[in-house]
Amino acid sequence: xxxxxxxxxxxxxxxxxxxxxxxxxxxxxxxxxxxxxxxxxxxxxxxxxxxxxxxxxxxxxxxxxxxxxxxxxxxxxxxxxxxxxxxxxxxxxxxxxxxxxxxxxxxxxxxxxxxxxxxxxxxxxxxxxxxxxxxxxxxxxxxxxxxxxxxxxxxxxxxxxxxxxxxxxxxxxxxxxxxxxxxxxxxxxxxxxxxxxxxxxxxxxxxxxxxxxxxxxxxxxxxxxxxxxxxxxxxxxxxxxxxxxxxxxxxxxxxxxxxxxxxxxxxxxxxxxxxxxxxxxxxxxxxxxxxxxxxx
Numbered sequence: 623x624x625x626x627x628x629x630x631x632x633x634x635x636x637x638x639x640x641x642x643x644x645x646x647x648x649x650x651x652x653x654x655x656x657x658x659x660x661x662x663x664x665x666x667x668x669x670x671x672x673x674x675x676x677x678x679x680x681x682x683x684x685x686x687x688x689x690x691x692x693x694x695x696x697x698x699x700x701x702x703x704x705x706x707x708x709x710x711x712x713x714x715x716x717x718x719x720x721x722x723x724x725x726x727x728x729x730x731x732x733x734x735x736x737x738x739x740x741x742x743x744x745x746x747x748x749x750x751x752x753x754x755x756x757x758x759x760x761x762x763x764x765x766x767x768x769x770x771x772x773x774x775x776x777x778x779x780x781x782x783x784x785x786x787x788x789x790x791x792x793x794x795x796x797x798x799x800x801x802x803x804x805x806x807x808x809x810x811x812x813x814x815x816x817x818x819x820x821x822x823x824x825x826x827x828x829x830x831x832x833x834x835x836x837x838x839x840x841x842x843x844x845x846x847x848x849x850x851x852x853x854x855x856x857x858x859x860x861x862x863x864x865x866x867x868x869x870x871x872x873x874x875x876x877x878x879x880x881x882x883x884x885x886x887x888x889x890x891x892x893x894x895x896x897x898x899x900x901x902x903x904x905x906x907x908x909x910x911x912x913x914x915x916x917x918x
Contacts, residue, residue, distance in 0.1 A: 634650045654666075695710035705737070711731070759793075772790075868902075868909075
């Protein structure tokens, strides 16, 4: 009976989190952890702790997140779960990064890669490498980031993980764009788009289209940038990402304003409505002001 209650509480916590009720989700995860403990299911208990730690990380409760994840890692170690240890380490790296400790985050990700490798999880190893690449990029270590993104892409391809490979291509595209390598950035975005489309990942495709649009704008091709922003906005809308849809519409409106002010106004107003729906009132007001400024 405790095991059944634990599974139900864990599923309830995930639903509540998805619905935006984070406090109730945390309480459900704590109940799940207690029920798993009563059932002497250490792996289940660790899973509940990882869920709780991930939620605390998302809420910015870093001390609580670290405590839950350290305990989860210990439980996974006690049952010999390489994958569980790796996932706990990945989340702990997120805590360290948010605490402003990038070196610790890199060490944790290195340990996660070792655990993924020990468990034969090549796709997981690629994911950890990609995260390490992000930290290197944020630290200005472009060459290191490039190497890690390339390794992550190769490992994801080896694992048959098209989503991971697409994410690595998108990361490579952003890096090449930052370094002024327009042709290589364009190629990487196109490769990412092909992979996202092949697996039907609408939001991944939308994000790559938005990135490609910004690249085209930087290369002096506003017409293609406008088309990419338009396509990205439609896909974000279909995928339900209102914030990203609003951001794409805002970029589109600013591009259209000189030559097509009526369309620009419509997009500014639509973006304002979307920002208001997700609680970004300042952004909403700014969009309405830009709409009102057209023609004045």
